Amino acid sequence: MDSRFFTCSVSDCDNPSVRTGGCNICQRYLCATHVSPPFHTCDQTLDDKAYVAQIVAEINRLRSQINDMAVCRLVTSLSGKTCTIQHSDKVGQGALMGGSNYHARVLFGDGSSPWLLRVPRVASYEVGLPESLVEHLVRSEYATLTFLENTKVPAPRAYGYGIRGRDKEDHGVGVSFLLMEHLPGEAWTGEGTREQKAKVLSGLASILNEVAQHPFTKAGSLVPHASTLSRVSAVASDRFLALTHDGPFDDAESYYASFAEQYLALICGRQLYTEYPVDAYLVYRFLKDNVSQLASRDANGSGEFFLKHVDDKGDHILIDENFNITGIIDWEMARTVPRSEAFGPSLVTADMNDLCAGKVCLTENDQILARELGKLSPQLADCSVDEKARRFFWGLALEPDWADAKPLAVAILTVFGVDQRWEEWREHALKRYGGDGRLQRLLRGCS
Numbered sequence: 001m002d003s004r005f006f007t008c009s010v011s012d013c014d015n016p017s018v019r020t021g022g023c024n025i026c027q028r029y030l031c032a033t034h035v036s037p038p039f040h041t042c043d044q045t046l047d048d049k050a051y052v053a054q055i056v057a058e059i060n061r062l063r064s065q066i067n068d069m070a071v072c073r074l075v076t077s078l079s080g081k082t083c084t085i086q087h088s089d090k091v092g093q094g095a096l097m098g099g100s101n102y103h104a105r106v107l108f109g110d111g112s113s114p115w116l117l118r119v120p121r122v123a124s125y126e127v128g129l130p131e132s133l134v135e136h137l138v139r140s141e142y143a144t145l146t147f148l149e150n151t152k153v154p155a156p157r158a159y160g161y162g163i164r165g166r167d168k169e170d171h172g173v174g175v176s177f178l179l180m181e182h183l184p185g186e187a188w189t190g191e192g193t194r195e196q197k198a199k200v201l202s203g204l205a206s207i208l209n210e211v212a213q214h215p216f217t218k219a220g221s222l223v224p225h226a227s228t229l230s231r232v233s234a235v236a237s238d239r240f241l242a243l244t245h246d247g248p249f250d251d252a253e254s255y256y257a258s259f260a261e262q263y264l265a266l267i268c269g270r271q272l273y274t275e276y277p278v279d280a281y282l283v284y285r286f287l288k289d290n291v292s293q294l295a296s297r298d299a300n301g302s303g304e305f306f307l308k309h310v311d312d313k314g315d316h317i318l319i320d321e322n323f324n325i326t327g328i329i330d331w332e333m334a335r336t337v338p339r340s341e342a343f344g345p346s347l348v349t350a351d352m353n354d355l356c357a358g359k360v361c362l363t364e365n366d367q368i369l370a371r372e373l374g375k376l377s378p379q380l381a382d383c384s385v386d387e388k389a390r391r392f393f394w395g396l397a398l399e400p401d402w403a404d405a406k407p408l409a410v411a412i413l414t415v416f417g418v419d420q421r422w423e424e425w426r427e428h429a430l431k432r433y434g435g436d437g438r439l440q441r442l443l444r445g446c447s
């Protein structure tokens, strides 16, 4: 069977579902055929009230799977203290629900600092996390936090984890989960004066410099390991959670190529970019052919990899009222990556509007972070040369419509050195890749 997250929920349909394309309204996973009218007609444009109702319903579905007593038993065995679990179905500001995880507070009878119970959003059809990926993400985040405990990176302490249905790792909680420290601080929104932003980025530079003191020999994601606490294993998906775990990798080129190849296979298998498969295929084929442009940036330091947060949009940074960093959270997609990717321009210093609009540029924040890194290590400042890695991983951003994806495709071509209009490049690319069997099949499917 092909690699799939879910099989289409329509009876008698054996197609893989479109990744991250499940519908919370009719509560189904749908394949490329059945995701659109006339087979699927749910109106996805929700007003605020309907959106809140949908999230509350999801939280209730998830809560019905969580055995609070089993959580408390485990917490008591780990801490020696009695506790209660405080759930919340708040949506919006102050909510404990993140993009891919639900959280509940673990409150202790003696009033000591609460813990967090962190549970991947397996009850959301839209988030669409298959069990196999959830297992890897939970194990990987636990191992990453365990690793960080022995560094100066401020991250929550991990107290335990559980994997549903896995003998020694199950704990009877009913879902896969992580138990962790609840760090103080507010998520950084990127707001603030120039000085305040510079202060956060200066704090971040110190943290990145600490990360640079801990090189790895492979690219991948950490998983728990008996004797060494953690080891590098397969990459835990990408930040869109659209990929299956793959790897680990000994060199930068095969690491980057595996991402592009997974996208190519998923486009051909009608699991991603089902509305514009030929254009998406051409873009990822181009990226796969150009991974040496990414890998060659680390020619001097090849074979060295460093832990990268990956989902680093800014709200992963917790700050106090004086803009001091109190912690870095949400490590489930972390992976060890080549030096230039680890310390070069990433999402935290991107202008998200420009990124999504396809504007190619190093931002003011990119430059501030590079300057702060330069004060600590010239080698780290040198990583801030171009946007290639940021554009490579932002890709076509799972945009459902070509109109929104096209500026991203053009930006990718630009940053990788193509000086042609899209239409012109596309025509040449169709000729250049004319012998590619998968492309031929896609073209036949579209005719």
Ligand SMILES: [Zn+2]
Residues within 6 Å of the ligand: 023, 024, 025, 026, 027, 028, 040, 041, 042
């Ligand atoms: Zn639906």
Ligand SMILES: [Zn+2]
Residues within 6 Å of the ligand: 008, 009, 010, 013, 014, 015, 030, 031, 032, 033, 034
């Ligand atoms: Zn179907």
